[in-house]
Amino acid sequence: MTPPSGDLRREILRSMILVRVFEDQLTRMVREEHPPPGIQILSTGQEAAVATILALRDDDVIVSNHRSHAHLLARGADPRDLLAEIMGKATGVNRGKSGTLHLIVPEVNVLMTSTVVGAGPPMAAGSAFAQQYRGQDAITVVFFGDGAAAEGSVHEAMNLASVWKLPLLLVCENNLWAGAQPLRVHCAGEGVASRAASYGMSSERVDGNDADTIHDATLRLVSEIRAGEGPALLELATYRMHGHSEQDPQHYVDPGELEEWAQRDPIQRYQERLLAQGICGEAGFEEMWREAESAVNEALAFAEGSPDPPPQGIMEHVWAPDIPMDGSGYPVEREERRGRAEKGEG
């Protein structure tokens, strides 16, 4: 394996650190007196997945899932826009309509994020179809988990994508947990990558806590996909260090198992390797952590200082603007308003 360039490896590390700092901030906030609204679903321990994103081109398209922060931040989404959205603010990237669960950031080609487990792959196939239809050599990358691998929609998408040779990379972050169910009780066979064979597509299963390995495997599969050989499946064997969400106390997890995986922390491992290979020194690491903390603090100040969206904004963005509709489900009619006015109700 040829490791990525020193610059790129430092970029991968910087990206993993930003994700960790961003999500640690959320972990702290959940325990505070006034936690952010809703549930927080984090990728803590799975940050090496950013190496997949950093192996792509800017015009490649990402479809993410409920555990999306690593994908979005690696792609370059602004932490301020994300945190404001997570806190339900008017300045959020989706104007407070999405929250943490469905973050959509078109300007960095994160086409959508679906929280319906397994829903991403069929839509990602649609995105890849659009790229193929237009004769582009950009590809679509969709992230899903081991739990989603049990959804029929994932299999429908793999079959369609392979029959049509769509430029689609399916990335399964196998973190060994689907809710409170460990892999052995919800997933038949040996992991997920082996399923690719039945759809006639290439696959690789790699150490999901090793950013260099992930980057290398992504490049290999992506070059096949761009060459028109059809979709491929990449399985990242990793581990969910936190609960399904921050509200999940993980009472069903063996503490020894958590301790064991903590030894394989993707950031710690990567720092050690880059240090040993002379790619980056302690001062460089410190600077990266400091930069990340400063970016997250700035994001927090921005989000906390942002207004809530107005309650009357509920009907915004439901429909195309050319036929305005009101909350009754009927179109807003000039004539109808006039009629009401004549009856003295307007």
Added chain:
Amino acid sequence: MRTLYGGQAVNEALTVAMETDDRVFLAGEGVGVSIHVNPMGPTHGLLERFGDRRVRDTPVSEAAIAGLAVGSATMGLLPVVEIMFFPFVTLASDMLVNHAAKLRYLSGGRTPVPMTVRLKAGIGFQAGCHHSHNLEAWMAHAPGLKLVFPSNPADMKGLLLSAIFHSDPVMVVEDLGLYRMQGEVPEGDARTPLGRAAVVREGADVTVAAYGGAVGMALEAAASLQEDGISVEVVDLRSLVPLDRETLLTSVGRTGRFVMVHEATRFGGLGAEVAAMVAEEAFESLAAPVRRVAAPHAPVPFAPVQERAYKPGPEDVAAAVRSIT
């Protein structure tokens, strides 16, 4: 004006859309090569004409078909996908209800989903309840989905064209019985606007609203009631979401009586919404209770004698009108 069959009208809409705009493509089970050879069929000849880049036969995978539409529409294409029979839409429902309908909203208005789904529907072809089940009330209950249900060849063409070039997802229900109905159809890119009902027969005593094949029933009933001196106004709703409240209320305001007709089951059906809206908005105009004509709350039966009894007919519409006049 020349006349076409309903199936030909759909075919012409697809042809015009594909000729007009390269972003338009078709996908579905058998939209290219079908097990049926029907020169009057909605997608007949399109594969030969436009090629397999734009006319795509899919695996038997409704979730993937609908996902294909959602994903490609968010990328700027104008997909037109087909669900072979309306009840199969349940297999695609996550893509439609949770994604097509909600992505504009979830993105804060940044991700329109300009896709069209053609749903082939109908009761009366002895296929039983896995092929016959009108679920338009389900679709209408999902904010973000638009829904049209034409009753004649001109609107089958015109509403489909409007749907294809509209920036929201639009479900277009095609009543299979109407594929064999003849009617005048304007040539070219002749669109029927979304959200506009049509008064298809003027009358003074009672308003009957219907959509799809039920409009024909209402017109037949109106003709027979005319012989008894009852003057019926028939409103073809045709666009169910958005629904043209104004045209309907104007009509009810004039006639003072209202009957809602559809082929779907009565309980929780679209007629319940329309009847409630009329009762709320036009109560002072009403001289009699609102009536609904719809199917019983049972799956569509197979035995032909039961299926005929199940499906509402003109005599049911006439009886409902007589009961309030």
